[in-house]
Amino acid sequence: MTMQVEFVSPEDLLYSGVATQVIARTRGGGDIAFLTGHEPFIGSLLTCEVRVTEESGDVRRFAVRGGFVSVTGTKVTVLSDAAEASADIDVAQAQADLAEAQAAEQADPEDAYARADRQWAEIRLAASGAVELPAAH
Amino acid sequence: MPGGAERILRRRIGSVKNTKKITRAMELIAATRVARAQQRAKAARPYSEQLTGVIENLSAGGAEVDHPLLRKAENVENVAFVVCAGDRGLAGPYNAQVLRSAEREIQAVRADGGDYRLITVGRKVQDYFSFRGYNIDTSFTGFTDNPTYENARDIARRVRTVFDEDEIQQVDLIYTEFVSLGTQRPVVRRFLPLEATATIAEEGGGDAAALAGFSFEPSPEGVLADLLPRYVEARLFTALLDAAASEHANRQRAMKAATDNAEELIVKLARAMNRARQESITTEIMEIVSGAEALGSDDEVSNVPMLLPVEPAAS
Numbered sequence: 001m002t003m004q005v006e007f008v009s010p011e012d013l014l015y016s017g018v019a020t021q022v023i024a025r026t027r028g029g030g031d032i033a034f035l036t037g038h039e040p041f042i043g044s045l046l047t048c049e050v051r052v053t054e055e056s057g058d059v060r061r062f063a064v065r066g067g068f069v070s071v072t073g074t075k076v077t078v079l080s081d082a083a084e085a086s087a088d089i090d091v092a093q094a095q096a097d098l099a100e101a102q103a104a105e106q107a108d109p110e111d112a113y114a115r116a117d118r119q120w121a122e123i124r125l126a127a128s129g130a131v132e133l134p135a136a137h
Numbered sequence: 138m139p140g141g142a143e144r145i146l147r148r149r150i151g152s153v154k155n156t157k158k159i160t161r162a163m164e165l166i167a168a169t170r171v172a173r174a175q176q177r178a179k180a181a182r183p184y185s186e187q188l189t190g191v192i193e194n195l196s197a198g199g200a201e202v203d204h205p206l207l208r209k210a211e212n213v214e215n216v217a218f219v220v221c222a223g224d225r226g227l228a229g230p231y232n233a234q235v236l237r238s239a240e241r242e243i244q245a246v247r248a249d250g251g252d253y254r255l256i257t258v259g260r261k262v263q264d265y266f267s268f269r270g271y272n273i274d275t276s277f278t279g280f281t282d283n284p285t286y287e288n289a290r291d292i293a294r295r296v297r298t299v300f301d302e303d304e305i306q307q308v309d310l311i312y313t314e315f316v317s318l319g320t321q322r323p324v325v326r327r328f329l330p331l332e333a334t335a336t337i338a339e340e341g342g343g344d345a346a347a348l349a350g351f352s353f354e355p356s357p358e359g360v361l362a363d364l365l366p367r368y369v370e371a372r373l374f375t376a377l378l379d380a381a382a383s384e385h386a387n388r389q390r391a392m393k394a395a396t397d398n399a400e401e402l403i404v405k406l407a408r409a410m411n412r413a414r415q416e417s418i419t420t421e422i423m424e425i426v427s428g429a430e431a432l433g434s435d436d437e438v439s440n441v442p443m444l445l446p447v448e449p450a451a452s
Contacts, residue, residue, distance in 0.1 A: 010184045010286040010374050011177070027363070028355030042191055043354040044363040068364065070191055079187050081286055081367060 001036040004075045005052055007062060009083050015062070021053040022076045024069050034071050041071040047119045049127045050078060061086040063127035065120045082120070089128040097121040143417060146410035150403055157399035163227065164392035167385045170282065171318065174382035178315070181378055185371045188364065189337065194351050195361055196334045202358045206297070206331050206365045210306035216246045217254035217274070217305045219296060219328065219373075221312035221380045224260040224281045228384055229391035231313065232261040234323045239311045242325055243271070254299050258292065258377070274299060284381055289374035297369065300329050312376045313383035321383035328372070331365065 005022055007014035022034045026043035034041070045067045052060045067080030098121035104114035222235040239262075246253050254274045257263045263276040275295050280288045300308055308329035313321050331337070353360050 008184050008187055010181050010289075010371060012180045013183060026354045028359065032354070040194075040351040041354070042194060042351050042360055044360045066363070067367075068188075068191055068360065070187065070194075077187055079184060079191070079367075081290065081370065 002055055003034075003036045003073075005078075006076070007050075007064075007078045007080070007083055007085075009079075010081055014083055015052075015060070015085060017052070017054060017060075019052045019054050019076070021051075022069075022078075023051040023053075024048060024064075024078070025050075026069070034069075034076055037073050038071050040073070041069070043069045043071075045069055045078070045080065047116065047123050049123055050083075061127045061129075063089060063120075063124040065116075065123075084124060084127070086127045086129065089124045091125065091128050094121050094124040094128070098125065142413040143410055146406055146413060150406045150410065153399050153402050153406065157396055157403070160392045160395040160399060164389055164396055167389035167392060170385040171382060171389060174283075174378060174385055175315075178375070178378040178382055181371075181374060185375060188368055188371055191360070191364060192334050192337050192368065195353075195357055195364075196337070197351075202361050204362060204365055205301055206329060206369065207333060209330050213306040214250070215252040215254070215305050215307075216242075217256065217296070217299050217308045218242060219256045219258065219292065219308065219310045219312075220262050220266075221258040221310070221376060222262045222281070223380075223384045224278055226261060227391060228388040229394075231321075231384055231387035231391075232259075232265075235311060235313055236262065236265050238323050238325060240269075242309060242311065252304070254305060256292065256295060256299070258380075281377075282381055282384060284374070284377035286370070286374050289370050289377055292377075293366070293370040293373050296329065296373070297366065310373070310376055312380045313387075315379045315382040315386070318386055321386055326376075329369070331368070334361065337368075 002018045002020055003022075004016075005019045006016045020036070023031060024034075024043070025031050025046050025048035027046050029043065032043065045064055047065050050062045050064050050069075052062070054060060062078075063084045063086070064078065064080045065082035067078060067083070070077045070079065098118060101114050101118035101121055104111055105118055108114065218239060220235065220239040222232045226232060243253050243255070253272075255266060255271055256274050257266060257276040258278075259281045260278045263273065263278060266273055277288065277292055296308055299305055307327065310326045310328040312324065312326075314324045315321050
C-alpha cells in the first residue's frame with residue numbers, strides 16, 4: 001500500500017515519490033504519521049524534520065521550515081516556503097546560521113525571528129545527520 | 138578636407154559597430170533570461186495552486202476567521218503602494234509605464250485627501266520617486282531581474298507591518314503583468330486586505346478537489362491564520378516573477394530595436410563614407426591630371442620615358 005508524496009516549495013517541486021509512510025510534526029498535535037488511507041487531513045507544520053519512508057524501505061529526511069501538510073487517502077503534499085532534503089543541506093552554512101541566530105537570541109531573547117532562525121538551523125543540522133537533535137525540543 | 142571626412146565617418150562606423158555588438162549581446166542575454174524567468178514562474182505555480190487548494194478546502198469546511206489580513210475598512214482613506222519595476226534601464230518603456238501609473242494612483246489618493254505609503258522595489262523606482270520628493274517608506278533593490286522567495290518574504294513582512302500598524306486601509310500592488318512574450322502590461326492590483334476566503338476559493342486556480350470532511354490541525358482557524366501570511370507572500374512572489382519576466386522581455390525587444398537601428402545606421406554611414414572616398418579620389422585625379430597638363434603642355438613626349446623602368450646595362 002503506497003501513496004504519492006510531494007514536497008512543493010515556491011521555487012520548485014522539491015521531491016516527488018512513492019512512499020509507505022510520512023512522519024511530520026504539526027502545530028498543536030505533535031508528531032503525526034500518515035499511512036495510506038489516512039483520513040483527509042490538513043495540518044499546519046512546525047519547523048521540523050519530515051521523514052518519508054519509501055517503498056524500498058529507505059528513509060528520506062527533509063528539514064522543513066513550517067508550512068502545511070495536506071493529506072488525502074492516496075496523496076501527501078507538503079507545502080513549505082523553505083524545505084531542504086537531507087543531502088542538500090549545507091552543514092557548514094547551517095552551523096554558521098546557528099551561531100548567528102544564537103548570538104542574536106542572546107542579545108534579545110524576545111526576538112522571534114532569531115528564535116525561528118535558530119530552530120531552522122537546528123532542524124537542518126539534525127536532518128542532515130550531522131548533529132543529534134537535543135532531547136528537549 | 139577630403140581625407141578628413143572619410144576618416145571621421147570610418148571612426149563613427151567603428152563606434153556604431155561596437156554599440157551594435159553590445160546591444161546584440163544584451164538582446165541574447167535577455168532572451169535566455171526571459172525563458173528562465175518564465176520557467177521559474179511555471180515552477181512557482183504548483184505552490185500557489187496548492188495553497189489556494191488548501192483555502193478551498195478550508196472554505197468548504199466552513200472556516201471563516203477574523204484575521205487582520207482580511208479586515209476590510211469602511212472607507213479607504215490612506216493607501217500603501219508596492220511599486221515593482223526594474224533596477225536597470227535599457228528596457229524600453231518598462232520602467233516608465235509602471236512609474237507613470239504608480240504616480241497617477243498616488244496623486245488620486247492625495248486628491249481625495251488621503252495619505253500614502255510607498256514601498257519601492259527596484260532602483261529605478263527608488264530614484265524616480267526620491268528625485269520627485271515623494272516619501273519612500275522602504276525601498277528594496279538589487280534583485281528585480283532574478284527575485285527569490287526570500288525577497289518576497291522580506292517585502293511581505295514590511296507590507297504587513299505597514300498594514301497592521303499604520304493608518305492604512307488598503308495596499309495596492311503595481312507591477313507589470315506578463316501576459317505573453319509579446320504582451321506585458323502594467324497593472325494596479327488590490328493586494329490587502331485579502332478577499333474573503335470564500336471568494337478566493339471561488340476564483341479557484343487550486344487543483345485540490347474540494348472535498349468536505351477534512352480534519353484540521355490545530356483547527357481550521359489555526360491553519361488559516363498560518364496560511365494567509367504565506368498566501369500573501371506567494372502572491373507577492375508571483376508578482377515579482379511576472380515583473381522579472383516582463384523586464385527581460387521588454388529589454389529583449391528594446392535591444393533588438395537598438396541592434397536593428399545600429400545596422401541601418403552602419404549601412405547609411407558606409408554609403409556616406411564610400412561617397413566621400415570616391416569624391417576625394419576624383420578630386421585627387423583631377424588635381425594630378427590638371428597639374429600634369431599645366432607642366433607638360435609644351436612637350437608631352439619628353440616626360441613619358443622618365444616613368445619607364447631603366448633597362449639594366451648589358452654586360
